[in-house]
Amino acid sequence: MSISSRAVLLSLGAAGLLVVASAQAADAPVSAAQAANMAVNCFSCHGPEGRSPGSIPSLQQLTAVNIVALMKDFRSGKRPSTVMGRHAKGYTDAEVEALAGYIAGLKK
Ligand code: HEC
Incomplete structure (x- = not known):
């Protein structure tokens, strides 16, 4: 795998984590x-x-x-x-x- 495709996958992964984290923060039980x-x-x-x-x-x-x-x-x-x-x-x-x-x- 080339370095650039790895970077793309990494940033997609990070964006996915951010979406999950903010969705949880909005209505997460406390x-x-x-x-x-x-x-x-x-x-x-x-x-x-x-x-x-x-x-x-x-x-x-x-x-x-x-x-x-x-x-x-x-x-x-x-x-x-x-x-x-x-x-x-x-x-x-x-x-x-x-x-x-x-x-x-x-x-x-
Ligand atoms: C920086 C100081 C400060 C912090 C930190 C703070 N308050 Fe206040 N609170 C005030 C002041 C000053 C008032 C009067 C309204 C105003 O001027 O903002 C007030 C008013 C209130 C009132 C209305 C009380 C009444 O009888 O009118 C409530 C309820 C309240 N605060 C809850 C909270 C809660 C819950 C937190 C924590 C999430 C909190 N406050 C954090 C300073 C603070």
Whole structure:
């Protein structure tokens, strides 16, 4: 096999992997451990377990349904925000739901 045909096959393979990876990312199920990991990012602003010590709102009293609705409204821009619109755009629906379930399930 010539070097150039090998290169073509390699790049086709890489493109195929990318397609598979992005298709999985869009609707891949999210484990509880992954949700806990992602929530660390939220808690850097919203305080440990979502109990904010400052002016950023606490997440503690929100239900999972509230959190999902707020995140989707931030993402669409329906709810104005300084930073949350940008954060919300970084998560798939499955990730938002897993995060909301995890955060709402923490001890109040
Ligand atoms: C950089 C700091 C920062 C990070 C990180 C962050 N938030 Fe926020 N969050 C804010 C601020 C500030 C607001 C107030 C709205 C605004 O101005 O964006 C807010 C508002 C919210 C609200 C609405 C609360 C209410 O009662 O109105 C929810 C829900 C929320 N964030 C969830 C999350 C989740 C879930 C994550 C992690 C994926 C997260 N936030 C990460 C700063 C942050």
